[in-house]
Amino acid sequence: MKITVxxxxxxxxxxxxxxxxxxxxxxxxxxxxxxxWGCDTSNCGACVIWLDETPVKxxxxxxxxxxxxQVATVEGLARRRALDPVQEGFAACHGLQCGFCTPxxxxxxxWLLDHNPDPTADEIREAISGQVCRCTGYENxxxxxxxxxxxxxxxxxxxxxxxxxxxxxxx
Amino acid sequence: MSHAxxxxxxxxxxxxxxxxxxxxxxxxxxGMLHGAILRSPLAHARIxxxxxxxxxxxxxxxxxxxxxxxxxxxxxxxxTLFGDVQSVLATxxxxxxxxxVAFVVATDRYAARDALELIAVDYEPLPPLMDALTxxxxxxxxxxxxxxxxxxxxxxxxxxxxxxxAAFAAADVVVECDMLYPRSHPAPLETCGAIAExxxxxxxxxxxxxxxxxxxxxxxxxxxxxxxxxxxRIVSPDLGGGFGAKVPLYPGYxxxxxxxxxxxxxxxxxxxxxxxxxxxxxxxxYHMHGEIAATADGEIxxxxxxxxxxxxxxxxxxxxxxxxxxxxxxxxxxxxxxxxYCEVTGVFTNxxxxxxxxxxxxxxxxxVYLVERLTDMLARKLGMDPxxxxxxxxxxxxxxxxTSPTGWEYDSGxxxxxxxxxxxxxxxxxxxxxxxxxxxxxEYMGIGLSFFTEAVGAGPRSKMxxxxxxxxxxxxxxxxxxxxxxxxxxxxxxxxxxETTFAQLVAHELGLSPDDVEVVHGDxxxxxxxxxxxxxxxTPVSGAAAVVVSRKVRERARLVAAAMLExxxxxxxxxxxxxxxxxxxxxxxxxxxxAMAAHSSLELPAGIEGHLxxxxxxxxxxxxxxxxxxxxxxxxxxxxxEVKVRRFIAVDDCGVxxxxxxxxxxxxxxxxxxxxxxxxxVISFDEIGNCxxxxxxxYLLPTxxxxxxxxxxxxxxxxxxxxxxxxxxxxxxxxxxxxxVVNSVVDALAPFGVVHADMPLTPAxxxxxxQGRPVRTDLSFS
Numbered sequence: 001m002k003i004t005v006x007x008x009x010x011x012x013x014x015x016x017x018x019x020x021x022x023x024x025x026x027x028x029x030x031x032x033x034x035x036x037w038g039c040d041t042s043n044c045g046a047c048v049i050w051l052d053e054t055p056v057k058x059x060x061x062x063x064x065x066x067x068x069x070q071v072a073t074v075e076g077l078a079r080r081r082a083l084d085p086v087q088e089g090f091a092a093c094h095g096l097q098c099g100f101c102t103p104x105x106x107x108x109x110x111w112l113l114d115h116n117p118d119p120t121a122d123e124i125r126e127a128i129s130g131q132v133c134r135c136t137g138y139e140n141x142x143x144x145x146x147x148x149x150x151x152x153x154x155x156x157x158x159x160x161x162x163x164x165x166x167x168x169x170x171x
Numbered sequence: 172m173s174h175a176x177x178x179x180x181x182x183x184x185x186x187x188x189x190x191x192x193x194x195x196x197x198x199x200x201x202g203m204l205h206g207a208i209l210r211s212p213l214a215h216a217r218i219x220x221x222x223x224x225x226x227x228x229x230x231x232x233x234x235x236x237x238x239x240x241x242x243x244x245x246x247x248x249x250x251t252l253f254g255d256v257q258s259v260l261a262t263x264x265x266x267x268x269x270x271x272v273a274f275v276v277a278t279d280r281y282a283a284r285d286a287l288e289l290i291a292v293d294y295e296p297l298p299p300l301m302d303a304l305t306x307x308x309x310x311x312x313x314x315x316x317x318x319x320x321x322x323x324x325x326x327x328x329x330x331x332x333x334x335x336x337a338a339f340a341a342a343d344v345v346v347e348c349d350m351l352y353p354r355s356h357p358a359p360l361e362t363c364g365a366i367a368e369x370x371x372x373x374x375x376x377x378x379x380x381x382x383x384x385x386x387x388x389x390x391x392x393x394x395x396x397x398x399x400x401x402x403x404r405i406v407s408p409d410l411g412g413g414f415g416a417k418v419p420l421y422p423g424y425x426x427x428x429x430x431x432x433x434x435x436x437x438x439x440x441x442x443x444x445x446x447x448x449x450x451x452x453x454x455x456x457y458h459m460h461g462e463i464a465a466t467a468d469g470e471i472x473x474x475x476x477x478x479x480x481x482x483x484x485x486x487x488x489x490x491x492x493x494x495x496x497x498x499x500x501x502x503x504x505x506x507x508x509x510x511x512y513c514e515v516t517g518v519f520t521n522x523x524x525x526x527x528x529x530x531x532x533x534x535x536x537x538x539v540y541l542v543e544r545l546t547d548m549l550a551r552k553l554g555m556d557p558x559x560x561x562x563x564x565x566x567x568x569x570x571x572x573x574t575s576p577t578g579w580e581y582d583s584g585x586x587x588x589x590x591x592x593x594x595x596x597x598x599x600x601x602x603x604x605x606x607x608x609x610x611x612x613x614e615y616m617g618i619g620l621s622f623f624t625e626a627v628g629a630g631p632r633s634k635m636x637x638x639x640x641x642x643x644x645x646x647x648x649x650x651x652x653x654x655x656x657x658x659x660x661x662x663x664x665x666x667x668x669x670e671t672t673f674a675q676l677v678a679h680e681l682g683l684s685p686d687d688v689e690v691v692h693g694d695x696x697x698x699x700x701x702x703x704x705x706x707x708x709x710t711p712v713s714g715a716a717a718v719v720v721s722r723k724v725r726e727r728a729r730l731v732a733a734a735m736l737e738x739x740x741x742x743x744x745x746x747x748x749x750x751x752x753x754x755x756x757x758x759x760x761x762x763x764x765x766a767m768a769a770h771s772s773l774e775l776p777a778g779i780e781g782h783l784x785x786x787x788x789x790x791x792x793x794x795x796x797x798x799x800x801x802x803x804x805x806x807x808x809x810x811x812x813e814v815k816v817r818r819f820i821a822v823d824d825c826g827v828x829x830x831x832x833x834x835x836x837x838x839x840x841x842x843x844x845x846x847x848x849x850x851x852x853v854i855s856f857d858e859i860g861n862c863x864x865x866x867x868x869x870y871l872l873p874t875x876x877x878x879x880x881x882x883x884x885x886x887x888x889x890x891x892x893x894x895x896x897x898x899x900x901x902x903x904x905x906x907x908x909x910x911x912v913v914n915s916v917v918d919a920l921a922p923f924g925v926v927h928a929d930m931p932l933t934p935a936x937x938x939x940x941x942q943g944r945p946v947r948t949d950l951s952f953s
Contacts, residue, residue: 017281024280033197034190036411038360039444043867046360074190087188091180094832097840098666099187100194100360100411125875132867134360134412135666137843138875140836 008076045131095144097135214860269449324517338473361411364441384703413665452525497534619915628711645699654763661701682748707899812938841904
C-alpha cells in the first residue's frame with residue numbers, strides 16, 4: 001500500500017506491506033532509529049511516539065494506520081539545535097543509563113508536561129507506568145521530569161513553550 | 172578530594188537523548204540479510220526429521236541452516252563458558268522449550284519469520300524433567316545422554332564439615348528452612364542480537380554483537396569457528412542494558428556467523444522478547460536448605476547449606492571456572508561465624524541454560540538471601556529484634572582483613588557504622604512502634620532488614636580464571652600533542668557510564684579535564700585485551716588499570732618535564748595536577764604542556780623515548796568487598812495478598828566513589844530489581860515444560876508505580892588494595908534488596924504465623940502463605 005506519513009514535519013511517501021508495524025516503518029524504512037522496539041506485547045514502551053497529538057506504542061500500530069497523519073519521534077524533540085527541557089532534565093538528573101527506554105520516556109514526559117505543566121511526582125509515575133526502565137528504578141526519571149517542568153515554566157515566560165511541536169519545520 | 176571526581180553529568184547522554192545511540196538493531200550494512208530462528212515448541216523430544224524444502228523455496232529466503240548443515244561444518248555444538256557444550260542447532264534432541272532448531276536467512280525480517288512456518292520438524296516427544304528436586308531420582312528422564320554423570324552436573328563443597336557439625340552440636344538454638352531462589356531473567360530492555368560480516372578474500376570476520384565481554388567472546392569464536400583470532404573483530408555497540416544477559420555466547424550469534432559465511436552477505440539476527448525470556452541465560456534457580464546455629468543469647472555459631480542448583484539443559488553458567496557454584500560459599504555473609512559448610516549439587520533439567528546472569532556477583536545473591544533469611548528466622552525464634560541480632564554478630568572493623576570460614580579474605584569493612592546509619596535514617600525504633608500500633612488495629616506493616624557483603628572484581632589470577640583465561644584487564648592511554656587523551660579499555664558499558672567515569676579517573680591522575688579524555692571501548696580492534704564487564708568488575712579491575720596506566724603516563728611526563736625545566740626528575744613533585752619543582756612550586760608544568768614537548772624536537776636525555784603513551788594490564792590481588800545495610804518497609808493487604816513497598820532505605824559502602832551520581836543510579840536500579848525479584852519476576856514452568864514467563868505479559872517487571880522513592884545513605888571504607896580505594900557497586904543493590912523485601916513481607920505476616928514464603932511474593936502467593944498453604948513458586952503443578 002502507498003502511504004504518506006508526516007514525521008517530525010517531513011512528508012514521507014512509501015509503498016509498504018499492510019502488516020508492517022509503525023515502529024519498523026520508522027526504523028527500517030525511514031532509518032529513524034531513535035525509537036526502539038522492546039517487547040512485542042505493548043508492555044515496555046520503548047517504542048512510544050506521538051501519533052497526531054497522542055503518545056502511542058508504535059509496535060502496536062500498523063504503518064498504514066499512520067497514513068495522512070502526523071508522527072513525532074525523539075528525533076524531532078530538539079528544536080533549532082536546542083534540547084527540549086525534558087531532554088535537558090534527563091541529563092541533569094541522571095534520568096538515563098543505557099538509554100534504550102529513554103526516547104519513549106521523553107515522548108511521554110513531553111506530552112505530560114504539555115497537558116499538565118506542574119505535575120506531582122505521583123502523576124509522573126502514573127504517566128510513565130506503561131513503560132519499563134530496567135536501569136534507573138524510575139526515581140531519577142521522575143526527578144528529570146520535575147526538573148523539566150520547572151524549566152518549562154521558566155521557558156513559558158519567554159513565550160516559547162506552546163509552539164506546536166508536530167508542525168515545526170524540519171531542522 | 173579532587174577536581175575530577177564528583178557527580179559529573181554523563182558524556183554519553185547527548186546521543187541517547189537525541190535518539191542517536193547505536194544499538195545492535197540500529198546497525199544496517201549494505202546487502203544485509205535478516206535471520207530468524209525456528210525454536211522447539213517442546214521441552215524434550217527426539218528430532219526425527221527437519222524438512223526445510225518449502226522454506227528454501229520461499230522467494231525471499233536466501234538460505235536455511237539446520238543442525239545437520241551445521242554438523243557438516245563442525246558448528247552444530249559450541250563450547251559454553253563453563254566447559255560444557257551447548258547445541259547451536261539441535262541435531263539429536265531438543266532439551267528445552269525454545270531451543271534453536273533451524274536458522275532462516277531472508278531479505279527482510281518479516282520474510283524470515285514467514286519462512287519459519289514452512290519448516291516441517293517431526294518430533295518424537297520425550298518425558299520432560301521439569302522439577303530439579305527429582306532430577307537425581309532413579310528413572311528420571313535423561314536430559315544429557317552425552318554426559319557421563321547423567322543428570323548430575325557437579326558436586327561441590329566448601330568449608331569445614333566437622334567444625335560446622337561441632338558448632339551445631341554445641342548450639343542452644345538451631346533454625347532450618349527450605350527456600351527457593353526462583354528462576355529469574357535479567358530482561359535488559361534491548362534483547363540480544365548480532366550482525367556477522369565475513370570477507371572471504373581477507374578471511375576477516377566482523378561481528379557486531381550485544382557483548383559485555385568482546386575480547387573473551389573473540390577468543391571463544393576463534394575456538395568455535397576455527398577462524399584465527401587475529402582475523403576476528405568484535406564490535407559491541409551501545410548496549411541497552413545487560414545485567415549479565417550479554418555475557419554468554421548464544422546460538423544465534425554462531426548462526427549469524429555461519430550464515431554470513433554461507434551467503435557471503437552480512438546477516439543480522441536480533442531475538443524477540445519471547446526468545447530472550449525463553450532461551451537466553453536465566454538466573455538463580457537455587458533450591459536451598461539452610462541451617463543456622465546460635466547460643467540462647469544470639470551469638471551465631473555455625474551455618475550449613477545444602478543446595479540443588481538447576482542448571483537447565485546445558486551448563487552454560489558464566490563464572491570463574493574453579494567455582495561451580497560461583498561465589499555461593501561467601502554464605503556466612505557479614506557475620507562472625509565460627510564454622511560453616513555448604514554442599515552444592517548441580518543438575519540438568521529440561522529448561523534453558525544459564526544460571527549466572529542477573530547482577531548476582533556469581534551467586535552472592537543466593538548466598539546473601541540464604542543467610543539474611545536465616546538470620547531473621549533466628550531472631551524470631553530467639554525473640555530478639557533482627558537489627559539487634561545483626562548488630563551483635565556483625566564483623567567488627569578491627570577484624571579486617573577478615574578470613575571467612577570458607578576461605579574468603581574480606582578486604583575492608585565498617586559494618587556496624589553502616590547498619591547504624593540505616594537504622595537512624597529509617598527511624599527504626601519509631602517504625603517498630605508504628606508497626607505495633609498498626610497491628611493492634613489489624614494492619615499488616617513489615618520492616619525488613621538485610622546486611623550484605625559482596626565479593627566483586629574478579630579476579631586474582633592465582634585463584635580464578637574463565638576457561639583458563641586469567642581475569643585481568645588492559646588499558647592503553649595516549650596523550651596527543653595538544654594534551655587531549657584517549658583511553659582504550661577492555662570492558663564494555665551497558666549503561667554504567669564508562670565514558671564518563673573512566674575519563675574522570677584519567678583526568679584525576681593527570682590534572683586534565685574529563686572533557687579532554689575520550690574513552691574507547693567495545694571494539695576489539697581498538698582496545699586491549701580484557702575479560703569484560705560483569706560481576707561488578709569494571710571499576711575494581713579495569714578502573715584500576717586506567718589508574719595504573721595514567722600513573723605510568725604521569726611518570727613519563729615527569730622525565731620530559733625534567734628535561735624541559737633542566738632539573739633532575741627527583742627534584743619534581745606532583746601536586747595540584749602539575750609537576751612542580753620542589754621548593755619552587757611556581758615552576759610547574761601540566762601534562763598538556765609536557766605532551767607537546769614530548770612530541771617536539773626537545774632534546775631528551777638518553778633512554779627517554781618521548782611521547783607519553785603507555786599500556787598497562789591490571790591483575791587484581793584480591794576481590795573487593797563492598798557492603799551495605801538495607802531496610803524495606805512494606806504494607807500487606809491480607810485480603811488480597813498485595814504488597815506495597817512504602818520505603819526503601821539503602822546504605823551502601825563501595826569505597827571511594829568516582830562519580831556519586833552514577834553510583835546512586837546503580838543503587839536505584841538494584842533496589843528496583845529487589846522489588847521485582849521478590850514480588851513478581853519468575854520464570855516458572857508447567858508439567859509438560861511450557862515456559863510460563865515467556866513474555867512481558869507473564870514475566871512481570873516493576874514499573875514506576877511499584878518502586879518507591881529510595882532513601883540512600885553512604886559510608887566510605889576504601890579498599891586497601893585498589894589503587895584509588897574503590898570497590899564495585901553495580902550489583903550490590905540487587906544482591907541486598909531482595910532479602911530486605913522478603914524479610915519485610917514475612918515480618919508483616921508474623922501475626923499469621925508465617926515464618927517463610929518463597930519468592931515471588933505475588934498477591935496469590937502471599938494470600939496462600941497467610942492461609943498456611945505453602946506453594947512451589949517455580950512449578951505450576953506441584
